Amino acid sequence: MARYDVAILGTGPAGLEAAITLKIRNKSILLLGEKGSSEKVAKAHTILNYLGLPSVAGEDMQAAFLGHVKEMGVEITEDRITLVYPMGDYFALQGKNNEIYEASTVILACGVSAGKPYPGENEYLGRGVSYCATCDAALYRGKTVAVIGSSPKEEVEADFLTEYAAKVYYFPLYKAEPKVKEAVEVIREIPREIVGQMKVKSLVTDQKEYPVDGIFILRESISPANLLPGLEMDDPHVKTDRQMKTNVPGCFACGDITGRPYQYIKSAGEGNVAALSAAAYLDEKRRQA
Amino acid sequence: MSVVTITESNFEKEVLQSDKPVLLDFWATWCGPCKMLSPVVDQIAEENSAIKVGKVNVDDEQELAGRFNIMSIPTLLVFKNGQMVNQSVGVIPKERILQLVEG
Numbered sequence: 001m002a003r004y005d006v007a008i009l010g011t012g013p014a015g016l017e018a019a020i021t022l023k024i025r026n027k028s029i030l031l032l033g034e035k036g037s038s039e040k041v042a043k044a045h046t047i048l049n050y051l052g053l054p055s056v057a058g059e060d061m062q063a064a065f066l067g068h069v070k071e072m073g074v075e076i077t078e079d080r081i082t083l084v085y086p087m088g089d090y091f092a093l094q095g096k097n098n099e100i101y102e103a104s105t106v107i108l109a110c111g112v113s114a115g116k117p118y119p120g121e122n123e124y125l126g127r128g129v130s131y132c133a134t135c136d137a138a139l140y141r142g143k144t145v146a147v148i149g150s151s152p153k154e155e156v157e158a159d160f161l162t163e164y165a166a167k168v169y170y171f172p173l174y175k176a177e178p179k180v181k182e183a184v185e186v187i188r189e190i191p192r193e194i195v196g197q198m199k200v201k202s203l204v205t206d207q208k209e210y211p212v213d214g215i216f217i218l219r220e221s222i223s224p225a226n227l228l229p230g231l232e233m234d235d236p237h238v239k240t241d242r243q244m245k246t247n248v249p250g251c252f253a254c255g256d257i258t259g260r261p262y263q264y265i266k267s268a269g270e271g272n273v274a275a276l277s278a279a280a281y282l283d284e285k286r287r288q289a
Numbered sequence: 290m291s292v293v294t295i296t297e298s299n300f301e302k303e304v305l306q307s308d309k310p311v312l313l314d315f316w317a318t319w320c321g322p323c324k325m326l327s328p329v330v331d332q333i334a335e336e337n338s339a340i341k342v343g344k345v346n347v348d349d350e351q352e353l354a355g356r357f358n359i360m361s362i363p364t365l366l367v368f369k370n371g372q373m374v375n376q377s378v379g380v381i382p383k384e385r386i387l388q389l390v391e392g
Binding site for chain 1: 320321324325326329354358361362378379381
């Protein structure tokens with residue numbers, strides 16, 4: 001398997017700036033995220049304080065970013081990483097569909113997730129609560145499960161679960177009408193709480209209580225502490241120093257994930273620092289080898 | 290020490306009657322995170338002669354997986370003197386696994 005020098009998670013200003021800086025430093029990079037950069041950038045109204053781009057609309061800024069990246073020959077691999085695991089002298093990264101990538105260093109630039117965990121979510125994680133249908137579906141043969149989907153992308157996961165579970169409830173957290181298999185029961189209620197005793201017993205909504213054996217919570221972004229086990233947090237942000245180093249050797253973070261202010265120019269600046277720190281870390285390791 | 294494949298038939302002898310602490314890794318071939326954890330568990334087996342390390346394939350051993358309420362993999366269980374004393378779900382760093390066994 002190809003082992004990259006640096007894996008960058010996220011294609012907002014922090015991730016893209018890190019990518020072009022590392023490209024200039026001649027490092028091999030794996031840039032993972034949405035091909036169209038960050039949705040947050042595209043949706044922004046007018047940005048007034050980005051140096052060199054006066055009074056720019058979010059859409060135009062995104063186009064400028066992506067044009068720059070393309071010109072530098074940086075490619076975006078469209079995938080969402082569900083787990084980063086330190087293997088000693090490298091990191092293994094697991095993609096949404098169980099692809100495994102390897103990189104010597106990792107830069108976390110995946111933004112900050114607004115979602116708070118449901119009451120009971122952390123308590124019953126691994127005891128009925130799961131973030132990965134592909135991983136755990138087979139453990140729910142003949143059982144009843146609930147799937148909480150944050151976007152239509154998660155509908156295939158609910159469909160997949162019907163191959164194992166006897167009953168699948170789907171709770172969409174969005175307005176569009178879900179296109180799921182007939183076996184999936186779509187419920188338009190708002191999940192409120194996960195109730196259990198030793199393990200999950202039910203999902204409570206704003207209207208009813210559903211007895212279930214498992215609850216699959218599928219969100220756009222996973223909390224960094226669940227993404228990289230052992231990562232030191234200053235909730236909801238990742239703790240870094242001025243070099244953008246985290247407590248995990250070889251892992252750096254930049255952008256909104258490291259804390260306020262949530263500004264594009266701050267994110268890009270941090271992306272630059274994280275990239276240079278990762279490059280220095282790689283060079284130091286090579287000297288030692 | 291090499292890793293022992295644990296099944297319904299050798300569980301009693303290899304795990305419950307072991308005179309060393311036992312670290313059990315519940316896994317499956319289709320589980321991505323299990324593939325990440327597996328080489329680390331192998332390392333622990335090689336480096337620590339005082340720990341017995343076993344692996345349980347949850348597809349082959351559904352009875353064992355059910356008995357210990359395995360609902361997410363990888364799951365690690367620690368046994369001492371025939372009793373389950375610790376458990377952890379998901380991929381965790383090597384030091385945390387060792388703490389789990391010592392703790």
